[in-house]
Amino acid sequence: MDKITNNPQKPAIVSDITLANSRTNRGQGRKSDSYLNIEEFRIVAERKLPRMVYDYYASGSDNQITLGENVNFYSRIKLTPRCLVDVSNINTKTSVFGIPLSFPVMIAPTAMQKMAHPNGEIDTCLAARDMGTLMTLSSLATTSVEDLGKASGGNPGWFQLYVFKDRSISEKLVKRAEMAGFKAILLTIDTPFLGRRESDYRNEFSLPTGLQLRNFTDLPLADIQGGLNKYMATMIDSSLTWNDLAWLKSITKLPVIVKGVMCPQDALLAVKYGADGIIVSNHGARQLDTSPSTIEVLPYVVRAVGGRIPVIVDGGVRRGTDILKALAYGACAVMIGRPVLWGLAADGYDGVLKVLQLLRDELVLSMALAGVNSISKIDESLIWSSPNSLPRPKL
Ligand SMILES: Cc1cc2nc3c(=O)[nH]c(=O)nc-3n(C[C@H](O)[C@H](O)[C@H](O)COP(=O)(O)O)c2cc1C
Numbered sequence: 001m002d003k004i005t006n007n008p009q010k011p012a013i014v015s016d017i018t019l020a021n022s023r024t025n026r027g028q029g030r031k032s033d034s035y036l037n038i039e040e041f042r043i044v045a046e047r048k049l050p051r052m053v054y055d056y057y058a059s060g061s062d063n064q065i066t067l068g069e070n071v072n073f074y075s076r077i078k079l080t081p082r083c084l085v086d087v088s089n090i091n092t093k094t095s096v097f098g099i100p101l102s103f104p105v106m107i108a109p110t111a112m113q114k115m116a117h118p119n120g121e122i123d124t125c126l127a128a129r130d131m132g133t134l135m136t137l138s139s140l141a142t143t144s145v146e147d148l149g150k151a152s153g154g155n156p157g158w159f160q161l162y163v164f165k166d167r168s169i170s171e172k173l174v175k176r177a178e179m180a181g182f183k184a185i186l187l188t189i190d191t192p193f194l195g196r197r198e199s200d201y202r203n204e205f206s207l208p209t210g211l212q213l214r215n216f217t218d219l220p221l222a223d224i225q226g227g228l229n230k231y232m233a234t235m236i237d238s239s240l241t242w243n244d245l246a247w248l249k250s251i252t253k254l255p256v257i258v259k260g261v262m263c264p265q266d267a268l269l270a271v272k273y274g275a276d277g278i279i280v281s282n283h284g285a286r287q288l289d290t291s292p293s294t295i296e297v298l299p300y301v302v303r304a305v306g307g308r309i310p311v312i313v314d315g316g317v318r319r320g321t322d323i324l325k326a327l328a329y330g331a332c333a334v335m336i337g338r339p340v341l342w343g344l345a346a347d348g349y350d351g352v353l354k355v356l357q358l359l360r361d362e363l364v365l366s367m368a369l370a371g372v373n374s375i376s377k378i379d380e381s382l383i384w385s386s387p388n389s390l391p392r393p394k395l
């Protein structure tokens with residue numbers, strides 16, 4: 001149970017000074033505790049990271065219309081404050097696929113985290129674990145499934161799968177992930193080809209010297225030659241269809257969650273073809289530009305799925321109120337991508353921990369102000385104007 005207490009943190013003016021100081025030392029030395037929100041982490045990450053790395057993490061595709069929408073659409077959804085409910089104790093505990101979570105925020109897969117911090121995926125994984133949640137390791141990580149398995153004491157979280165043209169590579173990866181203790185496979189379905197992020201072309205993105213994609217150290221796949229788009233076009237199987245879900249399910253006992261569903265039609269296909277869960281995701285607005293924001297799509301997917309399998313959403317979650325809105329629209333949890341990279345870049349393990357703490361604390365406060373004291377009590381009545389109806393008093 002989380003007790004609501006007055007936030008003893010410094011007033012805003014002090015934090016402005018701290019931020020100004022971090023301008024001169026590029027954020028180094030700033031204690032994670034002094035960050036007030038995710039945006040402050042982003043600002044420090046932008047100062048600390050080499051331009052090529054920051055741009056790779058931050059960018060969306062093409063004109064980055066969807067990138068803005070992922071965040072902005074949340075701010076257009078209104079919440080209803082409810083009063084005189086006992087909110088002296090707020091319980092944010094929940095579970096997803098039988099895995100207990102201390103609050104409904106998990107970490108989405110993001111590739112190549114050692115560009116943000118030398119400990120990369122290991123710090124992210126340990127911070128997630130210490131906050132009572134979990135992270136997803138990307139297939140294209142700078143830490144191998146085995147190393148993360150060891151570092152986490154055999155509980156590394158979930159594993160994200162890209163299906164390679166050479167199926168045997170993906171098949172082996174799935175087996176290795178199972179052996180290392182991963183608890184679910186996230187099949188990314190939105191990347192037959194990589195979206196065009198113009199800054200990666202401008203900066204001639206390549207993995208910094210000394211880093212490799214550690215899941216493939218024995219293969220040419222470990223290095224990115226000729227840019228990310230060429231790499232993905234050469235390596236990834238763009239002929240993948242829904243029928244291949246059966247193949248994946250036949251080679252693993254782990255739940256298979258499809259990541260990248262963006263319409264009710266695909267949600268229905270996911271159910272039909274046996275997915276164990278769905279992630280409503282537009283890949284952090286890095287694939288089809290001008291596709292809708294994920295929070296816009298979520299209620300339609302939830303309605304199509306009708307409770308048959310869990311629905312998670314990612315993209316643009318930056319505030320506790322965003323989490324509340326996603327849950328009100330029927331998601332069982334949200335995932336975050338970039339906020340974790342900003343935390344990692346700013347302060348490694350401590351930075352990721354603080355990012356998660358900030359979101360948890362914001363969620364607790366938002367729940368209290370919306371008059372709900374447990375996750376199971378969050379429903380669409382919290383949304384001021386639901387997608388299909390005018391606001392109607394619900395007693
Ligand atoms: C730098 C970066 C790398 C990513 N790498 C992967 C990846 O390897 N596999 C994958 O399925 N999604 C990947 N994603 C997408 C994320 O899993 C997630 O969908 C997205 O970041 C969520 O949006 P947010 O960053 O606004 O929270 C990546 C996103 C970013 C920003």
Ligand SMILES: CC(C)CC(=O)C(=O)O
Nearest residue numbers: 111140194228232283286
């Ligand atoms: C290495 C990349 C292709 C990983 C990815 O999915 C992304 O950058 O969005």
